[in-house]
Amino acid sequence: MKLHYIRFLLSTAITLSFVTIAHSQNSLPINAAASVNGVIISNDMVEQGIQAALSQGQKDSPELRNAVLGKIIEISLLSQQAEKNGLADSDKANTQLAFIRQNYLADLELSTFMSKNPVTDADVQAEYNREIASLGPQGMIIEYKVSDLVVATELEALAALARTKKGESFDKVVKSISLAPNKVQGGAVGWVQAGQTLPQIANVLVTLSKGQVSPAPIQMPQGWYLIKLEDKKSSKPPTFEQAKAAIRNGLLQKKQYEFLSQLRQSSNIVVR
Known part of the structure; x- marks a missing residue:
């Protein structure tokens, strides 16, 4: 689950709309791409936006990078203005921010678990062999x-x-x-x-x-x-090459399901 500003980038920044960006490298920290009224926009934030754009089929270019940075600056300006207008303390804002944070952390936890418990090529091959063996003598x-x-x-x-x-x-x-x-x-x-x-x-x-x-x-x-x-x-069963993508996806889903089941079993869940 991407942060809200990344989703906003995907819907608007990809059009390559621009804002004027004033460069003053000497006044910025090393890992800063820009500063908006003293609020730092880090290179890591910009890179996340660029990677999100690339994942949607955009091609890396100076124009794309400038558009992504420009859009993050616009978002920073709007969010700062929202703070000034007292919108950040509204019930609606607090609910949405809590929801975004919860979803991001859930995605981060799941991706961290999967990176520590990956589905290996050997796992996929073993599952394919098991499935073929389970077909019995007719092999269908x-x-x-x-x-x-x-x-x-x-x-x-x-x-x-x-x-x-x-x-x-x-x-x-x-x-x-x-x-x-x-x-x-x-x-x-x-x-x-x-x-x-x-x-x-x-x-x-x-x-x-x-x-x-x-x-x-x-x-x-x-x-x-x-x-x-x-x-x-x-x-007739598919070859390993034909089946491996589906098998990998199935094993990934199984790992996630087992992980979530463990969390459920060890938690106190009350539903009205």
């Missing part, structure tokens, strides 16, 4: 077309399951009560492999017949799930 990939329903409590999930057992379509039940964004598509998830889902889901998915809904609610960190197997098919 089994894919499942899945729909799901997500609710907050087990009682709600049991009530939804009862509605499907009485003949109400899974699609209709999902659209009426699911909390997930895919409710508008009737809970459609698409084609997945069992190994691409979390164990709680995979263990149930492989036991279902086409058209069947999971016989009991499945507890997940996000809520209680019901899943329906819409269809099933088999295909």
Whole structure:
């Protein structure tokens, strides 16, 4: 999660709009790119803005660097004026600043954890080998077309399951009560492999017949799930080169999920 000024840079600085920049190198600290009414804009701040612009497809150039610095100066001027006008002490500002800080620290913690616990090439190769071995003697990939329903409590999930057992379509039940964004598509998830889902889901998915809904609610960190197997098919597995990007992404998500699960288990969380 980038700082707010970086997001602002991406939406405006990339147009290469300029402000007049007065250079007075002798009065600035070594790591300073500029000073606005005595407030230092560091080279590190400018570099973050430049890297954010490059990640969005911009090409490094003196013009881009000048535009980024110019936009940070504009932001500094506006923020200083907001301070003078007393806006920094408003409830709205305090809430937004706390939210930005929280998101930034969350992203920093997660990226720090991942840098200390990286997914290595050896991990990816080992996972590919494991997945290939799990295909059995036929060596075919089994894919499942899945729909799901997500609710907050087990009682709600049991009530939804009862509605499907009485003949109400899974699609209709999902659209009426699911909390997930895919409710508008009737809970459609698409084609997945069992190994691409979390164990709680995979263990149930492989036991279902086409058209069947999971016989009991499945507890997940996000809520209680019901899943329906819409269809099933088999295909030849991809080569390692074809699969390694998806495998790496899956392993990254698994590490993050496990880390967050540990934090949840060791914390006191109260929800109204």
